[in-house]
Amino acid sequence: MSTFAAETRRYVQLTLYVLALYVVGWGFTPYSSFFASLVLGAVIGLFNMWSMYRDVKKIGDAAEKQKKAFTIGLLARLATGALIAALFLQFPEHFHLAGLVTGIMTPYIIILLHSLFKKKTT
Numbered sequence: 001m002s003t004f005a006a007e008t009r010r011y012v013q014l015t016l017y018v019l020a021l022y023v024v025g026w027g028f029t030p031y032s033s034f035f036a037s038l039v040l041g042a043v044i045g046l047f048n049m050w051s052m053y054r055d056v057k058k059i060g061d062a063a064e065k066q067k068k069a070f071t072i073g074l075l076a077r078l079a080t081g082a083l084i085a086a087l088f089l090q091f092p093e094h095f096h097l098a099g100l101v102t103g104i105m106t107p108y109i110i111i112l113l114h115s116l117f118k119k120k121t122t
Helices: 003-028 032-064 073-090 097-117
Strands: none
Touching: 003 032, 003 097, 032 073, 032 097, 073 097
16 A cells, blocks of 8 residues: 555544544534534545545556546535535524534644654654
């Protein structure tokens, strides 16, 4: 397994752990709309991270073969943002905007923190 694939797998695992904490918060705290928003946002963020991984891998493989690669990753990620906005506008009593935004950013916050605290191996 390549380093890129291994690190992406680690980010997915850490995001799933945080997602589990969000689910516990949703079930056992009085802030259910906030935690439901975190859960939905984190699921969308996880999809966005997977989509970006897939696109980077596809472009890398095409570059090795000196071919062009076509991806719709940016369009898919923008569509998920539009989906979140539409859900929030349709059901504002069930979702919290700050929770949705924080949830979407959860995988990227994990990547940032992992990069900051990773030990140098060289």
